[in-house]
Structure formats: C-alpha cells, structure tokens
Amino acid sequence: MITEHEPQTALDTRFSSPDATATAWPEGRAGLAAAELYWLSTVRRDGRPHVTPLIAVWLDGALCFCTGPDEQKARNLAHDPRCAITTGAGVLREGLDLVVEGAAEPVRDDATLRRIAAAYVAKYGEEWTFQVRDGAFHHEGHEALVFRVAPATAFGFRKGEYGQTRWRF
Template sequence: MITEHDPQTALDTRFSSPDATTTTWLEGREGLAAAELYWLSTVRRDGRPHVTPLIAVWCDGALCFCTGPEEQKARNLAHNPRCVLTTGAGVLHEGLDLVVEGEAELVRDDATLGRIAAAYGAKYGEEWTFQVRDGAFHHDGHTALVFRVAPATAFGFRKGAYGQTRWRF
C-alpha cells in the first residue's frame, strides 16, 4: 500500500483574488475522492490530444481508473503515460475545480486491484463490481486494465474568492 505525504503548497497570486488563501491538500484530496466524474487528457501517437470522461476512485494516494485494453486512452497511455485528470463543479462562481498531473501506471498486483475494486463498489454501487484476476478487472465478459495516477503536481481552482493553489509532490 502506498502512503501519502503532504505536498508543498503555494498560492499563485497572479491568478487569485487579493483576499484568497491556499486550499489545503486535505480539502483537495477530499474533493478528488468525492467527485463522480473526471476528464482524462492523454496524447495520441501523432501528438493530438485526446480527452474523455470517466469515473475514478481515490485509493492508496492516487486516482485510479479502468479502461478496455483497446480503447484510445489505453493505447495512448501505453505510448506516453503522462496525463492529466480534471474534475469540478462546472459552474463559474462557486466550488473547487481540481487538476492532477502525473504518469499513469498500469496496476497488475491482484491485492492492489482488490482494494481499487472495493473502492469502486463503495463509491459507485454494485453496478461497478469487478472480479479481480490475472492482473486486471473482469465484468460481464469484458477485461479492463487499471491505471493509477499519483499526483506529481496538482492544482485547486477555488471559485467565489478566486484562488489558484498548486501542490507539488
């Protein structure tokens, strides 16, 4: 199991209201864990961006998601593991938008996959119950690869009293 540590935290005053304060990593991490929908940005072999919505869970200090081995995002990550996951409220004047930059690591360890599968079930319900075997998720005759993205850098964009916090790990 991966342990988490507190990142370096800084408010970027160039993009923040004069009265803004930093957002704590605890609040950022809780926002990442609670979000229902995320946007994954990857890069195709020819350099074009690829963005897709997906569901994910926070487990062992990282955002974890699954995808079919032939899906575009899986092919992109096999070529270039650097990616960005974003989530937020989708409104202008309230809430906290979050961005995680990192490298997607393919998870093959069945014990880790078991923890991630349990997190999916707890968060999204029995519709998202996966069997774990042979280093992957299995559901209704389909196989899914599981990736984890531990933050290298993350950003919190507070709205209302606008503040941009950067967390470096």
C-alpha cells in the same frame, strides 16, 4: 499500501484575488475522492490531445481508473503515460475545480486490484463490481486494465473569491 505524502502548497498570487488564501491539501484531496466524474487527458501518438470522461476512485494517494485495452486512452497511455485528470463542479462562481498531473502506472497486482475493485463498489454501487484475475478487472466478459495516477503536481481553482493553489509532491 502506499504512504501518502503531504505536498508543498502555494497560492499563485498572479491568478488569485488579492485576499485569497491557498486551499489546504486535505480539502483538495477530499474533493478528488468525492467527485463522481472526471476527465482524463492523454496524448495520441501523433501529438493530438484526447480527452474522455470516466469514473475513478482515490486510493493510497492516487486516482485509480480502468479502461478496455483497445480503448484510445489505453493505447495513448501505452506510448506516453503522462496525463492529466480534472474534476469540478462545472459552474462559474462557486466550488473548487481540481487538476492532477502525473503518469498513469498500470496496476497488475491482484491484491491491490481487489482493494481498488472494492473502492469502486463502495463509491459507485454494486453495478460496478469487478472480478479480479490475471492482473486485470473482468466484468460481463470484458477485460479492463487498471491505472493509478499519483499526483506529481495538482492544482485547485477556487471560484467566487478566486484563488489558484498549486500542490507539488
């Protein structure tokens, strides 16, 4: 189990309403944990961006997700682990949009993978049950690699009374 560190929190007044306040990290973390859908941005070998939706779980201070070894995002992360994961309400005037920037680290330890698999079932239901063996998830004859992205920097974009918060870890 990894200990989660409290980040430095700062409101960017250049991009915030005059009376906005910084969003506290516990609220940002709760939003990351509760979201159902995320968008992963990676970089292809030729430098072009690749963005794809996925599901993920927050565990031990990081977002964890899985992908097939032959999928574009897995190939991109193999050559450059830097990525961004975004989530939010998808509406203009309310809510909190969140961005996590970091490096995707492969998770191969079966004990940790079992904890991540249990978190998938708890969050998304029994249809997301994975078998764990040989350092990967397995489901209906398919293998999935598992990655964790601990935030290096994260951003919260509060809408309505607009405020942009940066969390540095």
